[in-house]
Amino acid sequence: MGIRTVRRGEVAGRIRQADIQRVREQIDIADVISERVTLRNAGGGNQMGLCPFHDERSPSFNVTPARGVYHCFGCGVGGDAITFLMEADGLSFAEAVERLAAKAGFQVTYEDDAGRRSSPRHKPGQRQRLLDINSTATEFFQQHLTAPDASIAREFLTGRGFGKDAAEHFGCGFAPDSWDALTKHLRAKGFSADDITAAGLAKPARTGNLIDRFRQRLIWPIRDTSGATIGFGGRKLSDDDPGPKYLNTPETPLYKKSQVLYGIDLARKHIAHSGRVAIVEGYTDVMAAHLAGVPVAVATCGTAFGSEHIRLLRRFLFDSDSYTGEIIFTFDGDEAGMRAARKAFQGDQQFIANTFVAITPDGMDPCELRQNKGDQAVHDLIASREALAKFVLDNEIQKHDLDTPEGRTHAQQAVVPILGALKSGVYQNDYVKTIAAAVGADEADLKRAVRNARHGQGARPESSTTRRPTHQTDPVIAQAQREALKLALQNPALAGPYFDEVDSTVYTEGQYRVIREAIARAGGAGSAATAGANWASEVVAACDDMAASALVNELVVEPLFIDSAPDHHYVQRLLAQIQRPVVARDVEEMKQRLKRVNPSNDQEEYMRLFGELVAAEKQLRALRDKASD
Known part of the structure; x- marks a missing residue:
């Protein structure tokens, strides 16, 4: 029997089961996936890369060529080569099988319901x-x-x-x-x-x-x-x-121009092998670089280099905590080039890899450089790269007259936010020393200013009336925790059946956790009916912290963040929001533990951990669904 392929507007038709099996046997799934992801050996016959279906900083996308399957421990997707093409390219089952069969060098055969061979009768997708x-x-x-x-x-x-x-x-x-x-x-x-x-x-x-x-x-x-x-x-x-x-x-x-890089089809294997990519400006620059022996060059197409391009390149660079590569931007040394460098520096924070800038001499682009000075000049251009952060900092300092106190002060003020944005604390300390010497600033003072700038990003002033959380919890999650407590205090009959099932460990803010524990000591929101009007007072009495007691009295009268009357869906959504980050951290810890277990040496432990991980990922997906309802 064949597998029916009636999907997405196709008419009835079957691909022979033998052809489907032949595709699965002859296609190397690692070759298919490597067209979109750089894979590295993960031991036990497995390969690993950065998932193409979600953005991640640590590789959790696993491929097992011997079994012809893949699975991402981060987002839960998985399947075989056919499934991968269906998900990655939006193909129907039949289209994916046909493409893989063509890759393997044969043409699939269709058969009708009676088992007779027939021509393909499906309509290709758009x-x-x-x-x-x-x-x-x-x-x-x-x-x-x-x-x-x-x-x-x-x-x-x-x-x-x-x-x-x-x-x-x-x-x-x-x-x-x-x-x-x-x-x-x-x-x-x-x-x-x-x-x-x-x-x-x-x-x-x-x-x-x-x-x-x-x-x-x-x-x-x-x-x-x-x-x-x-x-x-x-x-x-x-x-x-x-x-x-x-x-x-x-x-x-x-x-989609924001997701396209010209030359990526020719450069991707070289990028993966060398851990390096050069961003040039146009089509002829890519051609010149490749022909000059720099086959890692790519270019954007009619748009600035942005976050989607970064996401694409990270997968090929294997840009993770375990591996670091190089991203080299080529710019003219004029004002437009400097603006492009500043923009690239902002995007740099999304890379783990090291970012550099190579300034083309005499305003020549790589194509003109090759024409005028030959292939070696293009090589030398890439070799002359300097750290992007250093280039941006030096350029900023050069705008000021360091021979005057005013100029040195202004230079220091100008570099502080740049230093504060550096992703590496080690590099930040090194640059602080260098810049302090350059502008005649006290190193300790400059370091303090940078630290304040770094911690001040996105910060909001505290309010004594709202008692906002004191450490860095996602504001959305912090608000959900606050809202859940308000519901438990103001409407315990509605919140109780759901609220009491979620213990205090998911309340990451100190005062909120104290109040959640006090509610439990008072018997839980589900028992509030017996307390009647004294419910809030019993929670206050159960608090062992004066500030938390005062906050309970505040939460009892604070309006809810919902215009209509709350229902059980609203309660469940809040509690799902609260639990999701905790379960996500558990999943990440399980993945790290699983990576440390070699399935060849301890298959029982590996399968036990894998089972726990699958269950946790299932719980996380359920929480995500509830949180977005």
């Missing part, structure tokens, strides 16, 4: 249709690069040091000077007008007809980490073209 359109468009552009009217594009490439082999390696093409040449070609291949528009390759004209987005432009295909084309970038070649110098695919279901 993602697959758009990938097919982009693949066809790539071939169209590449074929036109050799046409007579594409001489202007070929001259552009050769003028920058890129020959035929380079153009083919990077997939360069040419969009002819025609209103609808590509659209007609795609329609002739059977693609619909809606899908062509959805792919961002054409747009409606005033007449209602579709016109090509890219015309008379040098074209670069923009690919995802697996090498699939998801969009295009086009460079203007004629002064008569009124459009922008560079034109990219608009936002589509495939192409």
